[in-house]
Amino acid sequence: MLSEDTVKTLVDKGLEERSDLFLIDLKIGAGNKISVVIDGDNGVTVDDCIFMSRAIEHNLDREEEDFSLDVASAGATSPLVSKRQYKKNIGRALGVKTNANAKFEGVLTEVDDNELTLEWKAREPKPVGKGKIVVNKQAKIKYDDVLEAKVIIKF
Incomplete structure (x- = not known):
């Protein structure tokens, strides 16, 4: 199973490149289902989600361990947590x-x-x-x- 610390490190590296984005939630579920929720100081676009997805996915090896990845923005009706x-x-x-x-x-x-x-x-x-x-x-x-x-x- 993927380590949450490993994925969190990859998320943090991505966020270092994009200081306008920040992490809301990170979960790794059964079957290595990675779920990442981000928000941004100026909102979140599809391109922002793609950027974060690539920052994670390109640094994990599917040959070593299979996973699924979902990167989403905090929804308009989601509670504020940060x-x-x-x-x-x-x-x-x-x-x-x-x-x-x-x-x-x-x-x-x-x-x-x-x-x-x-x-x-x-x-x-x-x-x-x-x-x-x-x-x-x-x-x-x-x-x-x-x-x-x-x-x-x-x-």
């Missing part, structure tokens, strides 16, 4: 579930090494009198507290 993914999605709507079971939905406005910032508008009762007013809300959420975060795609 801080780099948050950075590239600034300005987009995000849905976040926290470890404390809180749910937030807003525009990702800021990220740093420790947390992300979401902003949204909410209608709340007026402090005095009847009716409601629109107020700006903000939540700063530490990455360690994020259970799941997904980009919200509206049609």
Whole structure:
């Protein structure tokens, strides 16, 4: 069976050549099925997947050990798992579930090494009198507290 360390080394070498790409997931399953998921600071094209596939495949010997290889981009509805993914999605709507079971939905406005910032508008009762007013809300959420975060795609 192929070693995950061997494949990871090949992925890392490919990523050294393409610093705009980064690894999201790497798995080696039964029958040496290699599955690689990548993302990029500017998105991922088919050519990016081909590049990464070649970086791996051309450095493994099928005579020594047979394998199948699947290189894909992180899908639009896939959860965000890397801080780099948050950075590239600034300005987009995000849905976040926290470890404390809180749910937030807003525009990702800021990220740093420790947390992300979401902003949204909410209608709340007026402090005095009847009716409601629109107020700006903000939540700063530490990455360690994020259970799941997904980009919200509206049609």
